[in-house]
Amino acid sequence: MPPPEPPERTRIVLSEIPRDDSAAPAGGPGVEDVLIRGLVRAQLALALRLAAVVLAGLGSLPLLFSLAPKFGEVEIAGFRLPWVLLGVLAYPFLIGVGVAFVRLADRNEHDFTALQRRELPAQREKA
Amino acid sequence: MTNPYVLPAIGAVTLATLAIGAYGLRLARTTSDFLVASRVISPTWNAAAIGGEYLSAASFLGVAGLILRNGVDMLWYPVGFAAGYLALLLFVAAPLRRSGAFTLPDFCELRLGSRRLRKLATGFVVFIGFLYLVPQLQGAGLTLSTLTGAPEWVGSALVGGVVTANVAFGGMRAITFVQAFQYWLKLTALALPAILLLMHWRSVGHPGVVAPLEWLLPSEGGHRGLFSTYSLMLATFLGTMGLPHVLVRFYTNPDGAAARRTTLVVLGLVGTFYLFPTLYGVLGRIWTPELIEGRSDAVVLLLPGRALGDGPLGQLLGALVAAGAFAAFLSTASGLLTAVAGVLATDVLRRDSVRGFRIAAVLGGGVPLALALHVTGLNTSQVVGLAFAVAASSFCPLLILGTWWRGLTDLGAAAGILAGGGAAAGSVLVTVFGPPLTGAAGELIAEPAAWTVPLAFAVMxxxxxxxxxxxxxxxxxxxxxxxxxxxxxx
Incomplete structure (x- = not known):
């Protein structure tokens, strides 16, 4: 039995997508819909992953202080650990997560744009 | 003891605000200029303006007062206020800008195509806006009366009047310049005295802080249990994205990527600012112990003079923090009023003109001023915390689900906003006007976010x-x- 034919690839060209929303066919998902799903999923996964980092880093602290009170009595340079963590270190931590997100989200979009651009000339030749 | 520099300092901030507003007014010509500053504002200006608008009386005075009184548990307030910008960055900044929505009601109509949902959102924008405006105006009254002995209504009326005039005549363009200026003023006014206080503390042999253990150590389920802490975290982390004056700012970014960068800069600016209120709260234990059980909100205003004495240095620094406090009231109130006036003009008055916006500004400024003058006994930080809880239980689920989930419907959104936001708003009204509650019910009502936010998501x-x-x-x-x-x- 011969291997099944691979499904025919459809190329989607963004410049052909109607700019005016009202001109797009109503009912059923549009072409752009199919295109964008992958990007949306990637960006949401990125946001959720980084939110989980914050949850683990900051969200765990009240529970930790409550379950292991000794942890709150540790001193760093004469200051209690909870004061150092919440009063100072929380901010660079949040900013670090933010920097990582902006870089990775920009990269996701850049990759997506590059992919579309690469496919554009091939589509023109065919036409 | 009255400080001769306080009145000139407050006067200078107020005049500078009006002058920069007037400079912006010369530039604002068309309705589009007026409302969205034509989207030509650079990310740095925009970020400073967002920071300036965000750091309110609660941040400038309230956080230090709470830390002075209740200790380490209160550090979650500033951490949460900053973390809110990270949640905004992760989940909504770029899509929101790309949506082209200018206000929350715009986003509702654009995403779900429902006029009725739009009206519901308008109601919540106005509710949150008023809830947030009243403590700003009352904070102004408190500051002026603490420092000069003037009756409390004077400060409220002064800030209410200046802000209403500035918003009505300057519009958004003016406000952007004003807000950016206010951020740097607020940071200087808090940081410079804090650094000098720290140097003074070292020079007098760094006296130890005398405080009970429950102040020094995180609570283990005492007067402020885990439930309250997590509820506060949820409200502040998720509430920021739903505040009306925050969303309006995103439209002035040129594109989605710029919106992300702007939000990141804001996170840095706001995080830097929040390093300082803690110092006032801690040092206040040494030099202003009488405020612990009294008007703890005044610690930022009184600490420089108390620690450094009545010499010119102490008085000048006292005048500087007073100026910073007024910058906080003016800028937050301006941002809120711009947002509230925007939705009132388009959705209630149905007049998309400069004149309509001006009428809306007068209405939007007048109601909270009347409330501020007649409702007393509200605690600045508590009321602002409740505004965050309402925003987190209404607009946060709408924005997150609307941005990432195709299955959201107009009925689902409306039901979720009514259930979660309604429950949170009800808790606010009970807290503000009702009898004092104790026990588990009191905790559920005082910090509602832990149950109202999941409720809103689940119903939606x-x-x-x-x-x-x-x-x-x-x-x-x-x-x-x-x-x-x-x-x-x-």
């Missing part, structure tokens, strides 16, 4: 699934608009 998802036939036909195109990279757009 359930009702949307049950009414899935109402998913907008054009949801695919909307998703494209929200998420397509800027380079692929026309």
């Amino acid at each position: 998802v359930t009702v949307s699934l049950a009414t899935s036939r109402r998913v907008p036909m054009d949801v695919g195109q909307i998703m494209f608009r929200l998420h397509a990279p800027d380079a692929l757009r026309s």
Whole structure:
């Protein structure tokens, strides 16, 4: 039995997508819909992953202080650990997560744009 | 003891605000200029303006007062106020800008195509806006009366009047310049005295802080249990994105990627600012112990003079923090009023003109001023915390689900906002006007976010699934608009 034919690839060209929303066919998902799903999923996964980092880093602290009170009595340079963590270190931590997100989200979009651009000339030749 | 520099300092801030507003007014010509500053504002200006608008009386005075009184548990307030910008960055900054929505009601109509949902959102914007404006105006009254002995209504009326005039005549362009200026003023006014206080503390042999253990150590389920802490975290982390004056700012970014960068800069600016209120709260234990059980909100205002004495240095620094406090009231109130006036003009008065905006500004400024003068006994930080809880239980689920989930319907969104936001708003009204509550019920009502936010999400998802036939036909195109990279757009 011969291997099944691979499904025919459809190329989607963004410049052909109607700019005016009202001109797009109503009912059923549009072409752009199919295109964008992958990007949306990637960006949401990125946001959720980084939110989980914050949850683990900051969200765990009240529970930790409550379950292991000794942890709150540790001193760093004469200051209690909870004061150092919440009063100072929380901010660079949040900013670090933010920097990582902006870089990775920009990269996701850049990759997506590059992919579309690469496919554009091939589509023109065919036409 | 009155400080001769306080009145000139407050006067200078107020005049500078009006002058910069007037400078902006010369530049604002058309309705579009007026409302969205024509989207030509650079990310740095924009970020400073967002920071300036965000750091309110609660941040400038309230946080230090709470730390002075209640200790380490209160550090979650500033951490949460800053973390809110990270949540905003992760989940909504770029899509929101790309959506083209200028206000929360705009986002509702654009995403779900429902006029009725738009009206509901308008109601919540006005409720949150008023809830947030009243403590700003009352903080102004408290500051002026603490420092000069003037009756409390004078400060409230002064700030209410200046802000209403400035918003009505300057519009958004003026406000952006004003707000950016206010951020740097607030940071200087808090940081410079804090650094000098720290140097003074070292020079007098760094006296130890005398405080009970429950102040020094995180609570283990004492007067402020884990439930309250997590509830506060949820409200502040998720509430920021739903504040009306925050969303309006995103439209002035040129594109989605710029919106992300702006939000990151804001996170840095706001995080830097929040390093300082802790110092006032801690040092206040040494030099202003009488405020612990008294008006702890005044610690930032009184500490420099108390620690450094009545010499010119102490008085000048006292005048500087007073100026910073006024910058906080003026800028936050201006941002809130711009947002509230924007929705009032388009959705209630139905007049999309400069004149309509001006009428709306006068209305939007007058009501909270009347409330501020007649309702007393509100605690600044508590009321602001409640505004965050209402925003987190209404607009946060709408924005997150609207941005990432195709299955959201107009009925689902409305039901979720009514259930979660309604429950949170009800808790606010009980807290503000009702009898004092104790025990578990008191905790649930005082810090409602831990149950109202999950409630809003659950109702929104359930009702949307049950009414899935109402998913907008054009949801695919909307998703494209929200998420397509800027380079692929026309």
